[in-house]
Amino acid sequence: MSILVLLLITGVGLGALYFLVASGLSLIYGLMGVLNFAHGSFLTLAGFIGWEVGRRVGDGTWGGLLVGMLVGVVVGALVAALTELVFIRPLYERHIEQVLVTVGLGLASVALFEGIWGTDPIQIRLPAWLGETTDVLGANIPNDRWLLIGCAILVLALIVLFLQRTSYGLVIRAGVENRTMVTALGIDVRRAFTIVFAIGGAAAGLGGVLASVYYGQVSAHQGTSLLIFAFIVTVIGGLGSLTGAAIASVLVAVIQQLANFYGGWGDFAVVLALALVLLFRPTGLMGKVKH
Amino acid sequence: MRTFLHSRWGKLAIGAGVVAIAAILPLLDIRIPGVLPGPTYTPGTLSMLAYAMLIAALALSYHLIFGVAGMLSFGHAMFFAAGAYGLGILLSLLAPTGMPPEAVFLLAIALTLVLALVLGGLVGALALRVTGISFAMVTLAFAQAANVLIRRNTAGLTGGEEGVRIETDVVPELLVGVVNTRNLYWLALGILVLVYLACLWLERSRLGHVVAAARENELRVTVLGLRPYRVRLFVFAAAAVLGAIAGMGFMLLQSSATPRISTADFTLTLLVIVVLGGVGYRWGAIVGGIVYTLLDQRLADLASAAWIQGLPDVLRIPLSEPLFLLGMLFVLVVMFAPGGIVGLAHRVSRRRGGARDATRPEALQDVEA
Amino acid sequence: MTPILAVRGLSARIAGQQVVEAASFEVTEHGVTALLGRNGAGKTSTIKAILGLTERSGEVTFAGDRIDRLMTHRIVQRGIAYVPEDREVFSQLTVEENLRLAERGGAPRRAIVGELFPELLERAKQQAGTLSGGQQQMVSLSRALMNDNRLLLVDEPTKGLAPRIVGTVTKALEAAAEHTPMLLVEQNLQVVRALAHTVVVLSGGRVVHTGPAAAFLDSELVHRHLGVATEEEAA
Numbered sequence: 001m002s003i004l005v006l007l008l009i010t011g012v013g014l015g016a017l018y019f020l021v022a023s024g025l026s027l028i029y030g031l032m033g034v035l036n037f038a039h040g041s042f043l044t045l046a047g048f049i050g051w052e053v054g055r056r057v058g059d060g061t062w063g064g065l066l067v068g069m070l071v072g073v074v075v076g077a078l079v080a081a082l083t084e085l086v087f088i089r090p091l092y093e094r095h096i097e098q099v100l101v102t103v104g105l106g107l108a109s110v111a112l113f114e115g116i117w118g119t120d121p122i123q124i125r126l127p128a129w130l131g132e133t134t135d136v137l138g139a140n141i142p143n144d145r146w147l148l149i150g151c152a153i154l155v156l157a158l159i160v161l162f163l164q165r166t167s168y169g170l171v172i173r174a175g176v177e178n179r180t181m182v183t184a185l186g187i188d189v190r191r192a193f194t195i196v197f198a199i200g201g202a203a204a205g206l207g208g209v210l211a212s213v214y215y216g217q218v219s220a221h222q223g224t225s226l227l228i229f230a231f232i233v234t235v236i237g238g239l240g241s242l243t244g245a246a247i248a249s250v251l252v253a254v255i256q257q258l259a260n261f262y263g264g265w266g267d268f269a270v271v272l273a274l275a276l277v278l279l280f281r282p283t284g285l286m287g288k289v290k291h
Numbered sequence: 292m293r294t295f296l297h298s299r300w301g302k303l304a305i306g307a308g309v310v311a312i313a314a315i316l317p318l319l320d321i322r323i324p325g326v327l328p329g330p331t332y333t334p335g336t337l338s339m340l341a342y343a344m345l346i347a348a349l350a351l352s353y354h355l356i357f358g359v360a361g362m363l364s365f366g367h368a369m370f371f372a373a374g375a376y377g378l379g380i381l382l383s384l385l386a387p388t389g390m391p392p393e394a395v396f397l398l399a400i401a402l403t404l405v406l407a408l409v410l411g412g413l414v415g416a417l418a419l420r421v422t423g424i425s426f427a428m429v430t431l432a433f434a435q436a437a438n439v440l441i442r443r444n445t446a447g448l449t450g451g452e453e454g455v456r457i458e459t460d461v462v463p464e465l466l467v468g469v470v471n472t473r474n475l476y477w478l479a480l481g482i483l484v485l486v487y488l489a490c491l492w493l494e495r496s497r498l499g500h501v502v503a504a505a506r507e508n509e510l511r512v513t514v515l516g517l518r519p520y521r522v523r524l525f526v527f528a529a530a531a532v533l534g535a536i537a538g539m540g541f542m543l544l545q546s547s548a549t550p551r552i553s554t555a556d557f558t559l560t561l562l563v564i565v566v567l568g569g570v571g572y573r574w575g576a577i578v579g580g581i582v583y584t585l586l587d588q589r590l591a592d593l594a595s596a597a598w599i600q601g602l603p604d605v606l607r608i609p610l611s612e613p614l615f616l617l618g619m620l621f622v623l624v625v626m627f628a629p630g631g632i633v634g635l636a637h638r639v640s641r642r643r644g645g646a647r648d649a650t651r652p653e654a655l656q657d658v659e660a
Numbered sequence: 661m662t663p664i665l666a667v668r669g670l671s672a673r674i675a676g677q678q679v680v681e682a683a684s685f686e687v688t689e690h691g692v693t694a695l696l697g698r699n700g701a702g703k704t705s706t707i708k709a710i711l712g713l714t715e716r717s718g719e720v721t722f723a724g725d726r727i728d729r730l731m732t733h734r735i736v737q738r739g740i741a742y743v744p745e746d747r748e749v750f751s752q753l754t755v756e757e758n759l760r761l762a763e764r765g766g767a768p769r770r771a772i773v774g775e776l777f778p779e780l781l782e783r784a785k786q787q788a789g790t791l792s793g794g795q796q797q798m799v800s801l802s803r804a805l806m807n808d809n810r811l812l813l814v815d816e817p818t819k820g821l822a823p824r825i826v827g828t829v830t831k832a833l834e835a836a837a838e839h840t841p842m843l844l845v846e847q848n849l850q851v852v853r854a855l856a857h858t859v860v861v862l863s864g865g866r867v868v869h870t871g872p873a874a875a876f877l878d879s880e881l882v883h884r885h886l887g888v889a890t891e892e893e894a895a
Contacts, residue, residue: 035424037559090626096363100566100625103559108618115608115615167760174750174761180713181748185762185803186736228435228555235428271436275417278429282421508675 002138007257009136013145015253016152017214020207021230022237022245023159024080024200030176030240031189031196033095034088037102039230040223041109042080042201046072047208048117051124051218054209060125069151069209076205077198084197089190106224113220121219124212144213151210155203156246163242168195176240229256232270236277238287248285313480316340317473326585328592334472338544339588341472341479345540347580348479348486350564352533354576357565359494360526361506363423365558366414366430369437370531372553373410374538376441377403379455379548380448386461395461403539404532411531415524431555438553454549457542466543475544482540483577486533490573493529502526563621569631578632586620587613664689664811664841665710670718670728672702672709679705681865682718687811692833692842692855694873697862698887703845704745706862707813710843711735711742723810737764739810743817745845747800751789755780755799758788762803773802776832794825801829805836812842818851830854849886853877861885 021043028036054068087105091097130147133140163169171192175182182189204223211226212218233252237244252270260266277284321331329336353367381399388395418429444451459467465474493499505512505519512519542548551557560583568579590613593599599610609615628635663686672680680702687693695703709716712732720728727735736742749758759773774781777798783791788799797817804812817833818826830851836842837855846852852859852873859876861869863885869876876882 029424035427087622087626097625097629099363100562101622103562104618104622104625106618107556107559107563108615108622111612111614111618112609115612170753170757170761174753174757177750177752178748180732181744181750182761183732184711184713184736184742184744186733186764187761188731188733224556228431231428232432235425239424267439268436271432274432275429278421278425279417282425508677 003261005137006139006141007261008254009139009141009145011254011257012250013142013148013214013253014257015250016145016148017207017211017226018230018233018253019152019246019249020155020203020210021226022233022249023155023242024196024203025230026234026237026240026242026245027159027172027176027196028200029234031172031179032088032098032193033179034098034102035231036197036200037099037227038083038105038109039102039200039204040225040227041106041113042076042083042223043204043208043211043226044113044220044223045079045109045208046076046201046205047212047218047222048113049075050205050209051122051212055125060127062127065127065209065213069206072205072209073202074205076208077202080201080204081194081198083201084194088193088197092190106227110220110224117218117220119220121215121217123217126213126216130213148210148214151206152249155206156242159199159203159242162199168192172196229270232274236274236284238284241284241286244284244286310480310484313344314477317476326589328588332473334469337472337476339584341476341544342541343581343584344476344479344483345537345544346564346584347577348483348540349534349537350561350568350576350580351483351486351490351573352530352537353561354565354573355490355493355526355530355533357562358571358576359499359506360502360523362419362523362527363427364418364430364527365427365555365562366418366434366437367530367534367561368553368555368557369414369434370407370411370534371538371541371557372437372441372548372550373407373531374403374535375542375548375552376449376455376538377406377535378539378542379457382458382461383455384448386458392461393463396463399461400539403535407532407535408528411528412524415527415531419520419523419527434553434555434558438550438555441553442550449550452550454547457546459546462543467546479540479544482536486536487573487577489529489533493526494573498522498525563617567621567624567631569633569635570629572631572633575631575633582632583617586617590616662689663687664723665843666719666721667706667710668719668721670706670709670716670720672705673715674705679714679865680709680716680862683862683865683867685860685867685870687841687843688858689841691857692837692844693858693860694852694856695843695845695860695862696852696886698885701862702865703862704815705865707742707815707843707845710813711740739808741804741807741809741812743800743804743812743814745815745819747793747796749788749791749796749799749803751787753788754785755788755791756784758799759802759806762806764807769806769808772806776805776835777802777828794821794828797821797825797829801832805832809840812836812840812844814842815845816847817844818846818848826851849877849882 021039025036025039028034050068050072053071054064057067058064083105087101088098091101126144130144132143134143134146163173171182171187171189172195175189175192179189207226208223211222215222229252233248234245236252237246237248252273255269255273256266259269316331317337319331322329327336328339331337349371353364356362356364356367378399381402382395385395385399390398414430414433418426418433421429441449442451443449449455465471466478494503501512501517502519502522505522509519538552541552564579564583565576566579567583568577569575594611594613599607602610624631630637665687667686668684670680670683671678683702683706695706697703705714708714710720712730712735716728718728719726722735722738722740725738727738750761753761759770780795780798780802783795788796791799801817804814814833817829821829826848833842833844834855844852844856856873859869859871859873860867861876861881868885869881
């Protein structure tokens with residue numbers, strides 16, 4: 001029983017990390033029809049810079065970590081918005097080229113990160129509490145999971161509020177459903193593109209700092225490996241659906257944790273889940289978007 | 292002259308000429324400083340050129356999927372790895388059986404081909420049930436699963452991170468060792484020509500036309516009573532087998548294989564190569580493959596050059612990362628030269644001919660869902 | 661009359677296929693110009709090409725300015741409203757959100773919605789996807805009519821609607837046409853007869869006839885260009 005609780009809560013914690021990456025991917029794909037292969041790089045860069053700033057503020061302290069998280073959010077948002085403006089916008093409505101450009105940026109940026117921070121992971125110091133555990137129904141849950149889960153819930157709430165309450169949110173919701181008609185109402189949908197990139201980048205940036213908390217290290221490849229799972233989450237959840245991304249994040253991570261514990265085949269279980277979903281429900285769990 | 296060069300026989304003559312020149316390179320003493328590491332007869336240079344040609348062959352097989360059929364697959368590295376690992380593992384499994392080495396070698400090759408065909412057929416059959424980005428994701432997921440299998444030293448066969456070494460006892464002597472690099476070079480050239488001819492035949496066949504038509508307009512093909520699913524599956528499986536052939540050549544050339552060749556990054560490299568060369572052009576895949584490999588090698592040497600090491604960090608770090616430079620080059624090509632190298636060449640020659648302007652390659656127009 | 665919209669040699673392509681070939685015609689500054697033709701003649705594609713929603717080439721001049729190189733939202737911002745075929749309301753958004761999204765600068769006349777389609781006001785908070793086809797068409801029309809427009813592009817507004825709703829929609833269009841010129845694609849020839857003063861007839865992506873509406877509708881050209889099926893639908 002306590003094992004199951006541990007696996008479930010740990011799974012939800014990992015799912016929180018997946019969600020921070022997948023939410024942006026899903027929004028960007030939903031609105032723009034672009035699968036963003038550079039998304040992992042937003043995460044990695046924010047993770048590195050958040051750590052660099054955080055440790056100067058206070059290595060291993062809460063202050064340092066919080067400043068790092070804030071820096072991660074800002075770096076993620078800025079880099080993502082810049083990517084959209086410089087590389088994606090000139091290729092307006094040429095989706096394959098847009099995907100290819102993000103592929104190139106993804107490859108190039110990882111190489112650059114390796115050049116700057118080296119190929120080996122760097123161990124980082126964290127506030128002591130995060131390394132301790134809390135007893136829940138007899139299971140010792142690592143405390144960093146609470147931080148991850150809390151942040152993901154906050155991000156989900158903020159994105160939902162933004163989408164529901166602001167005029168840009170309205171444009172984005174409409175655009176996910178029918179981008180062409182939005183432009184035919186006289187709205188410059190490209191501005192919404194920059195905004196979803198910034199939002200997705202901010203979430204991924206926070207994810208980058210939290211990934212370093214989860215793994216206890218920063219590395220040039222952190223984003224790439226998370227990105228693949230985030231892709232799978234996005235497809236399972238239904239491309240373009242934020243709710244779908246949230247549900248699928250938790251589902252995929254929990255399945256992965258359970259399968260890893262009972263037989264060590266977590267990655268296969270995830271691939272299997274993807275294959276099953278696509279075969280029986282090709283649009284994903286919550287997907288309706290058809291571009 | 293111009294008309295002759297563009298005629299069927301002219302093209303054949305050019306092709307034969309290029310192959311002939313490539314074939315006699317190991318007998319010549321050509322030095323291209325900055326491009327080749329040494330004279331063309333030295334094993335180091337030959338081995339690098341052979342590697343470049345195998346990558347070109349692999350890129351050609353990927354061209355069938357991406358350029359011809361318009362399917363964005365992120366799993367093609369899986370088939371290259373299947374060829375390399377398949378051959379390596381089967382050789383070491385069959386070696387102790389006591390069969391004559393020649394028989395072991397041929398049997399291993401035959402079984403690897405069957406393996407690639409089955410794998411390509413299965414993955415294709417599942418992945419092709421969806422299209423567009425979902426197809427890309429399924430192929431990525433399968434490739435990822437294959438990568439994990441290989442990395443984990445599954446059943447004690449794949450050797451984990453160490454990879455697999457080839458069992459040289461059962462490989463024909465002509466293909467073993469540095470002294471025989473020349474033969475391996477010819478083998479690589481042969482594989483490239485073989486894959487090229489297979490692509491040519493496939494693209495010219497009725498099937499090739501149907502699959503290309505389905506790329507442009509799926510509905511119209513369906514209305515004509517043709518099933519895009521089957522022809523796509525055939526092309527996918529054929530590309531898998533051709534990719535595996537390149538993988539076997541790689542195994543013989545390098546005498547070992549590591550999990551690197553099964554990663555998603557490796558497939559992305561193929562995508563970069565095909566786009567760099569020019570999507571939709573057979574020659575694009577070849578030129579892209581060779582240019583990319585040479586650049587990759589030379590840029591790595593450049594990184595250790597003294598004048599680079601003396602630069603301030605802001606310049607030194609980007610310049611010492613070949614993949615950074617190649618990635619950015621790729622981005623620039625996508626943004627400003629959509630036809631890639633071959634597309635640019637076409638545009639230049641057409642402009643000189645004063646005729647039509649080059650248009651964007653059709654394959655890029657719409658591959659998405 | 662000077663034209664508000666002049667189309668010269670307009671061609672459009674969809675998925676690499678030519679669907680409109682060198683079409684030339686004008687929309688007059690007042691009243692309704694109807695764009696007719698059989699299914700697949702290129703009517704919808706022509707409208708989309710004017711709006712920049714398909715790959716296009718040729719000249720489109722609106723109120724004296726070339727608009728054929730502009731992006732869609734810029735064209736619309738110049739005062740061209742679009743009522744698409746199949747309505748294309750945002751089904752996940754509420755009626756109110758659909759209308760709010762369509763407000764374009766200036767002073768949108770929300771009151772007009774209440775005048776034309778009072779039942780929409782009662783359904784302001786309802787998801788547009790749950791509305792009937794007729795109600796969705798009212799949302800789609802309201803999105804266009806509540807702004808200050810200099811031209812309306814209306815694509816098959818009565819398609820698939822119940823006769824009672826066809827009447828409502830026709831009345832709304834008639835009222836709009838009093839102060840705003842309109843290019844109307846319509847299969848229902850009774851509606852065309854009621855609204856249009858000029859017809860432009862397309863066949864195989866080309867303009868095959870242009871002239872006064874009444875004369876065209878009374879001539880045998882109707883059979884030749886629109887076929888029997890259309891005639892039956894109109895009856």
